[in-house]
Amino acid sequence: MKEISPNRDTLAGKVYESIRDAIVLGDLAPGSLQSVQKLASHLKVSRTPVREALLKLADQGMVRFERNRGARVLETTVHDLEQIFSLRLLLEVPATYRATQQIGTAELRQLRSALDAFRNKIHNASTREHLELDARFHRVIMRASGNRRLADCVDSLRDLQMMRGLTAAPRSRALEEICDDHQRIYDQIVKRDPIGAATAMREHLAVSSRLLIAQETGELKDTEKFELGWIDLLTLQRIQLGEQSSNLKRTGLSSDQVHDKLKGAGESDKEHGLGSSLTRSTPARSRAVTKVK
DSSP states (O other), X not given: OOOOXXXXXXXXXXXXXXXXXXXXXXXXXXXXXXXXXXXXXXXXXOHHHHHHHHHHHHHTTSEEEETTTEEEXXXXXXXXXXXXXXXXXXXXXHHHHHHHHHOOHHHHHHHHHHHHHHHHTSSSSOHHHHHHHXXXXXXXXXXXXXXXXXXXXXXXXXXXXXXXXXXXXXXXXXXXXXXXXXXXXXXXXXXXXXXXXXXXXXXXXXXXXXXXXXXXXXXXXXXXXXXXXXXXXXXXXXHHHHHHHHHHHTTTOOHHHHHHHHHHXXXXXXXXXXXXXXXXXXXXXXXXXXXXX
């Protein structure tokens, strides 16, 4: 961890970021016990901002306080990874859709820069740098969605994932494959295709989660069984459109008429954002599709 400069206005935030980064990047090992005094001495700050930072990290599930002993850095389990990627799927897919609709020129330049930086570092950077560059690409998209709280939430989820994925991710997926995924997402965003971009993001997250979880369980030969148990809005919308198509066909309309009806409904949804028609779904149907498996 780096020594913290004594600026009262930013001290608490910097202490939190320093300790969080040390946990995420493995400098403070999973399972290790850390004392407030030792951390404060290392950072050359008082114990108060260190205690506040550890309380915040405890709320995020990264450490656990042990009475009269300090804070223990928690290990991320396979079950944690399933929950983390399920949340990322639920948040990042619609956020990518929204970002594609409203991303500006400056943000597109940032996204292109993040993509190029990742590709240029494939063969000459550390695992830690690769993970940071991957996070940078996703962060630009999340912030372009216009929802800063969502972007911060996804950042926290990635921190938890990186605690476990620091050594796992490079083995589970080739860096070239991850970069190609990013390229597909970027291309769809540049084309202003919200559905295409959201679909590319969903596939990127789904494949990465299956491989990482399979590796952690030692079952890499059968990755398909590790399908996330939550359905995202994009898939739910397609299920609904499929039901609408079946219902329209039963009315005796021709294929062209069914297509025109669905196209009209899709255009209406685009005006209001991804999944607007989902608000009209029945509660019974929503409960019925909460599991993918």
